[in-house]
Amino acid sequence: MEKANTMNPQDTAAQWLAEEDAILSRHTLGTGIARREDVAGMSGIEMLAAMIAGKLPRPPMSVTLDFLLIRIEPGIALFQGRPHLKHYNPLGSVHGGWFATVLDSAMGCAVQSTLPAGKGYTTMEFKVNLVRALTEAIPVVRAEGKIVHSGRSSATAEARLFGPDGKLYAHASTTCLVFDRPAE
Amino acid sequence: MEKANTMNPQDTAAQWLAEEDAILSRHTLGTGIARREDVAGMSGIEMLAAMIAGKLPRPPMSVTLDFLLIRIEPGIALFQGRPHLKHYNPLGSVHGGWFATVLDSAMGCAVQSTLPAGKGYTTMEFKVNLVRALTEAIPVVRAEGKIVHSGRSSATAEARLFGPDGKLYAHASTTCLVFDRPAE
Amino acid sequence: MEKANTMNPQDTAAQWLAEEDAILSRHTLGTGIARREDVAGMSGIEMLAAMIAGKLPRPPMSVTLDFLLIRIEPGIALFQGRPHLKHYNPLGSVHGGWFATVLDSAMGCAVQSTLPAGKGYTTMEFKVNLVRALTEAIPVVRAEGKIVHSGRSSATAEARLFGPDGKLYAHASTTCLVFDRPAE
Amino acid sequence: MEKANTMNPQDTAAQWLAEEDAILSRHTLGTGIARREDVAGMSGIEMLAAMIAGKLPRPPMSVTLDFLLIRIEPGIALFQGRPHLKHYNPLGSVHGGWFATVLDSAMGCAVQSTLPAGKGYTTMEFKVNLVRALTEAIPVVRAEGKIVHSGRSSATAEARLFGPDGKLYAHASTTCLVFDRPAE
Numbered sequence: 001m002e003k004a005n006t007m008n009p010q011d012t013a014a015q016w017l018a019e020e021d022a023i024l025s026r027h028t029l030g031t032g033i034a035r036r037e038d039v040a041g042m043s044g045i046e047m048l049a050a051m052i053a054g055k056l057p058r059p060p061m062s063v064t065l066d067f068l069l070i071r072i073e074p075g076i077a078l079f080q081g082r083p084h085l086k087h088y089n090p091l092g093s094v095h096g097g098w099f100a101t102v103l104d105s106a107m108g109c110a111v112q113s114t115l116p117a118g119k120g121y122t123t124m125e126f127k128v129n130l131v132r133a134l135t136e137a138i139p140v141v142r143a144e145g146k147i148v149h150s151g152r153s154s155a156t157a158e159a160r161l162f163g164p165d166g167k168l169y170a171h172a173s174t175t176c177l178v179f180d181r182p183a184e
Numbered sequence: 185m186e187k188a189n190t191m192n193p194q195d196t197a198a199q200w201l202a203e204e205d206a207i208l209s210r211h212t213l214g215t216g217i218a219r220r221e222d223v224a225g226m227s228g229i230e231m232l233a234a235m236i237a238g239k240l241p242r243p244p245m246s247v248t249l250d251f252l253l254i255r256i257e258p259g260i261a262l263f264q265g266r267p268h269l270k271h272y273n274p275l276g277s278v279h280g281g282w283f284a285t286v287l288d289s290a291m292g293c294a295v296q297s298t299l300p301a302g303k304g305y306t307t308m309e310f311k312v313n314l315v316r317a318l319t320e321a322i323p324v325v326r327a328e329g330k331i332v333h334s335g336r337s338s339a340t341a342e343a344r345l346f347g348p349d350g351k352l353y354a355h356a357s358t359t360c361l362v363f364d365r366p367a368e
Numbered sequence: 369m370e371k372a373n374t375m376n377p378q379d380t381a382a383q384w385l386a387e388e389d390a391i392l393s394r395h396t397l398g399t400g401i402a403r404r405e406d407v408a409g410m411s412g413i414e415m416l417a418a419m420i421a422g423k424l425p426r427p428p429m430s431v432t433l434d435f436l437l438i439r440i441e442p443g444i445a446l447f448q449g450r451p452h453l454k455h456y457n458p459l460g461s462v463h464g465g466w467f468a469t470v471l472d473s474a475m476g477c478a479v480q481s482t483l484p485a486g487k488g489y490t491t492m493e494f495k496v497n498l499v500r501a502l503t504e505a506i507p508v509v510r511a512e513g514k515i516v517h518s519g520r521s522s523a524t525a526e527a528r529l530f531g532p533d534g535k536l537y538a539h540a541s542t543t544c545l546v547f548d549r550p551a552e
Numbered sequence: 553m554e555k556a557n558t559m560n561p562q563d564t565a566a567q568w569l570a571e572e573d574a575i576l577s578r579h580t581l582g583t584g585i586a587r588r589e590d591v592a593g594m595s596g597i598e599m600l601a602a603m604i605a606g607k608l609p610r611p612p613m614s615v616t617l618d619f620l621l622i623r624i625e626p627g628i629a630l631f632q633g634r635p636h637l638k639h640y641n642p643l644g645s646v647h648g649g650w651f652a653t654v655l656d657s658a659m660g661c662a663v664q665s666t667l668p669a670g671k672g673y674t675t676m677e678f679k680v681n682l683v684r685a686l687t688e689a690i691p692v693v694r695a696e697g698k699i700v701h702s703g704r705s706s707a708t709a710e711a712r713l714f715g716p717d718g719k720l721y722a723h724a725s726t727t728c729l730v731f732d733r734p735a736e
Binding site: 033051059061063092102 | 217218231235240243244245247248249269270271272273274275276279280281282284285286288289292306307308309310311312313314317
């Protein structure tokens with residue numbers, strides 16, 4: 001149910017943060033939205049790989065809520081995020097909306113990674129289960145999104161958000177619409 | 185299906201922003217989490233009214249993502265939020281996670297508004313439908329959360345997020361766990 | 369939150385059952401699937417009205433689980449169902465799947481009622497909240513489905529299932545894909 | 553994404569049906585609800601194993617919609633069902649409610665399989681994604697439910713429904729409330 005992990009959580013967290021630093025060091029384009037001509041002709045996974053490689057600007061929400069795409073393969077997207085006080089709800093723990101943002105990103109990118117050039121997607125709905133409270137005491141978490149069904153005009157995906165000790169904090173599912181993007 | 189509105193959208197937006205300014209002018213305690221002793225003995229709706237009145241600090245996430253509780257009555261919570269570039273996803277519109285954050289807040293507070301002193305709640309899951317893209321071109325939106333079922337150990341609620349012209353952008357439903365809070 | 373009802377529940381139930389009898393008395397075509405040529409050129413609401421009028425066969429699942437479309441208007445579908453022992457789960461009350469079936473039907477038909485001739489739909493996902501146990505002690509319940517958002521390629525709807533005393537038993541939301549049906 | 557299967561689908565279907573026959577041959581108690589005294593002191597998994605062994609009556613809905621619990625282990629429940637014409641919606645394929653019924657059963661039993669004696673559960677909500685139409689042409693399908701999170705007062709689970717060729721037809725997630733059952 002939860003990921004076995006032989007490394008101790010402190011070492012895992014340190015390694016995760018080192019991976020993040022390595023990626024962020026390549027992000028020299030600042031924050032913004034890629035222009036259409038920058039991504040013309042790219043498949044979904046090519047766009048996402050370009051994002052990790054720092055060849056596209058970092059999406060604004062990812063800076064605002066301190067999370068990051070760190071790995072992509074066909075049908076699987078791995079995000080990392082850092083819980084901060086600024087993400088807290090009035091009850092004194094990370095807001096459900098922060099989980100939703102990171103999980104939605106992981107699921108959307110899992111879907112996007114399966115799309116050929118000329119295809120786009122939009123998220124129609126997602127559901128998030130919050131199973132454990134999260135605070136700043138956990139320095140870093142990851143969310144893995146996986147495609148479940150990939151159809152001609154829709155796709156579904158799932159994601160899980162877990163800590164360096166393998167503990168599950170939240171999980172989610174989504175339904176996306178897939179469509180032809182107008183030629184660029 | 186969508187709210188009729190005889191006022192023109194510009195005037196509605198101006199009025200909504202004026203209401204927000206009035207509330208924010210009373211928020212002199214800064215950002216933070218209320219201490220247990222500050223809310224001891226309060227019912228859910230008393231806590232939420234104290235928040236609107238500026239007698240409790242503003243929750244961190246509400247500052248980070250620029251949204252605000254502006255009205256509360258038993259079973260109904262009204263939030264307002266401002267879409268900004270900093271909330272954008274890589275696709276160039278407001279991130280689904282921003283909708284989720286505002287809608288989750290509206291639903292959670294709708295539930296909280298029904299709880300007597302000594303009862304607490306936690307969100308177990310929510311689902312968000314995203315039905316229309318949102319950009320900075322819309323200066324302000326509102327989300328209304330409404331209790332649907334209020335039981336002994338659980339509650340459900342729904343919410344809709346709409347613009348000054350009554351257009352619907354997203355809707356959601358949630359399941360919350362209701363429990364006894366340890367005496368303060 | 370729940371429908372006020374000045375009539376007493378017994379009288380309401382009797383009236384609901386009388387309405388059902390009136391509709392069933394017109395259903396002389398038996399159980400089955402309408403042939404394409406029988407519905408060619410019909411809009412969604414015309415098909416559903418023909419179903420109520422007994423001009424199309426009764427859908428198999430509606431016979432198997434004893435529920436029925438009893439009223440249709442643009443964007444709103446009203447179903448009625450009878451809880452029976454044969455619908456029970458191992459825990460001794462009506463199975464969540466029975467609620468899901470009736471609610472999914474109500475939401476799907478609410479969507480269908482908005483479609484012009486030549487358009488079809490398919491349900492991509494639905495979520496059901498079960499808020500109160502239901503047994504044979506309640507002779508009849510109703511589920512009202514309502515369109516929430518109607519777009520070019522997708523639509524969303526919500527539904528509630530309630531008893532003759534107005535008590536809410538379950539509620540739901542759905543996302544449907546809308547598409548062009550091949551010409552008949 | 554979908555289960556690899558080296559056996560050909562016809563052989564798999566035949567094997568699945570043979571397993572079902574073996575279980576049904578032990579079901580001599582008929583259809584009904586187990587009495588409290590029949591399950592007193594049993595853990596969740598003991599009850600479910602007794603059901604498979606034919607030592608408890610078969611739940612009514614499982615007969616009505618022709619599906620069956622065929623295997624149980626801690627946190628995992630496997631159901632099997634047969635799509636029939638009587639399960640069809642007006643569109644000519646198996647009703648979404650049939651998927652919901654089988655998936656809800658699989659998820660509920662996955663949760664139940666983790667509960668010690670004296671604990672009960674109830675399903676608060678579930679969401680179903682329908683990803684492929686199903687007809688009588690597929691003689692038999694399976695749904696596997698798996699626990700995702702098991703907490704003190706709630707639990708979550710997921711399930712997938714697939715055919716003998718490994719094709720995915722639907723998937724789902726659920727939130728259950730877990731509580732102390734009054735002593736028997």
